[in-house]
Amino acid sequence: MRKNYYRWLAAISFISGVISMNTATFAHHGGVSSAFGPGAPIETASPLALGKGNFLIFEKFEYVPFEHKDHAEPENIDTFTFFNTVFGYGVTDALSFYGILPFASKEQDCQGASDGFGDLGLLVQYGFKLGERDGIRGLYRFGTEDSYGADYSSDDLKMSVIAGLTVPTGTTSNRDDEGNRFDMGMQPGFAAPSVTLGLAASKMIIPHFTLTGDTSVLTFTETNDGKPGNEVRFNAAGGYEIFEKTNGFLSRLDIIGESNFLHLTKDMNEESEKENDSGGSIIYLSPGLRAIFGKHVSVGALIKIPTWKDLNNESEQQGAEGLEDYRAIVTCSISF
Numbered sequence: 001m002r003k004n005y006y007r008w009l010a011a012i013s014f015i016s017g018v019i020s021m022n023t024a025t026f027a028h029h030g031g032v033s034s035a036f037g038p039g040a041p042i043e044t045a046s047p048l049a050l051g052k053g054n055f056l057i058f059e060k061f062e063y064v065p066f067e068h069k070d071h072a073e074p075e076n077i078d079t080f081t082f083f084n085t086v087f088g089y090g091v092t093d094a095l096s097f098y099g100i101l102p103f104a105s106k107e108q109d110c111q112g113a114s115d116g117f118g119d120l121g122l123l124v125q126y127g128f129k130l131g132e133r134d135g136i137r138g139l140y141r142f143g144t145e146d147s148y149g150a151d152y153s154s155d156d157l158k159m160s161v162i163a164g165l166t167v168p169t170g171t172t173s174n175r176d177d178e179g180n181r182f183d184m185g186m187q188p189g190f191a192a193p194s195v196t197l198g199l200a201a202s203k204m205i206i207p208h209f210t211l212t213g214d215t216s217v218l219t220f221t222e223t224n225d226g227k228p229g230n231e232v233r234f235n236a237a238g239g240y241e242i243f244e245k246t247n248g249f250l251s252r253l254d255i256i257g258e259s260n261f262l263h264l265t266k267d268m269n270e271e272s273e274k275e276n277d278s279g280g281s282i283i284y285l286s287p288g289l290r291a292i293f294g295k296h297v298s299v300g301a302l303i304k305i306p307t308w309k310d311l312n313n314e315s316e317q318q319g320a321e322g323l324e325d326y327r328a329i330v331t332c333s334i335s336f
Contacts, residue, residue, distance in 0.1 A: 039153035039210030041237030042300040047160035047200040050090030051147030058086035077319025094141035098123040116171030116188040123164035131156035229265040258286040280311030282322035
């Protein structure tokens with residue numbers, strides 16, 4: 001059993017590490033992860049599919065208070081609050097489509113709040129697994145047992161490829177209390193399309209314990225206002241089932257532990273010059289809980305705590321990833 005544990009841990013890490021060089025997900029102003037189903041984490045994306053003909057409504061709330069810095073007084077960025085709504089549909093047991101509608105509220109001391117909808121996102125996910133059918137072991141596309149409504153975690157190595165894009169429909173013209181246009185980082189939208197590719201994988205390593213990993217790269221296009229830095233993410237999560245009652249109101253309760261790595265390249269200004277006081281690398285450690293009610297309702301709660309960072313010119317940054325006090329996340333998903 002111990003040899004199998006290390007073998008599958010190495011397999012998931014290797015696959016994720018290779019794909020992380022050219023893949024992606026949604027974020028910079030709050031990420032979207034469609035993590036749901038038995039054994040799924042919260043911030044780390046789950047490879048599980050919706051199942052043929054199933055619909056999903058997924059809501060993610062994220063609250064982010066930032067450290068205040070003397071060099072940014074009296075205009076420290078105070079808090080970001082995100083509401084991300086995801087609508088999904090299972091075209092087949094293996095293929096799912098998602099539409100993402102984000103909303104952001106960003107507050108800056110002495111400058112007021114910048115509220116509005118972010119850029120619309122479109123996402124497609126295709127799932128496959130390393131498992132056994134009819135006594136033959138190999139790669140197979142997902143079946144009904146690999147969907148959101150599955151009764152329990154299976155011990156197949158599940159994987160999914162994720163691809164998506166955003167369209168610049170979000171608000172980018174908000175102004176502060178003095179009538180000046182907020183900086184790009186305070187706007188709900190990015191004013192530029194982005195492309196994302198990624199991979200998620202999970203496996204029940206031992207009974208009641210599921211290991212999940214995902215990796216992604218997000219790439220923005222350049223506009224007249226500049227270009228946000230690209231994002232590379234690698235998430236790893238373990239979920240331990242502490243309660244299960246198939247026919248009960250609360251059918252499952254998992255303890256979640258996650259490690260979330262984020263690398264941001266430098267932003268670019270209007271002159272296409274790199275902003276030296278932007279970007280860097282951060283590791284978050286994130287404890288949480290996930291509860292499943294019946295087969296089709298899932299609620300999760302997580303606290304992301306920045307525990308290590310290597311930011312470019314950190315002494316000149318404020319209101320950026322890695323400089324949060326914490327990130328409080330609550331998710332709710334319903335499938336029907």
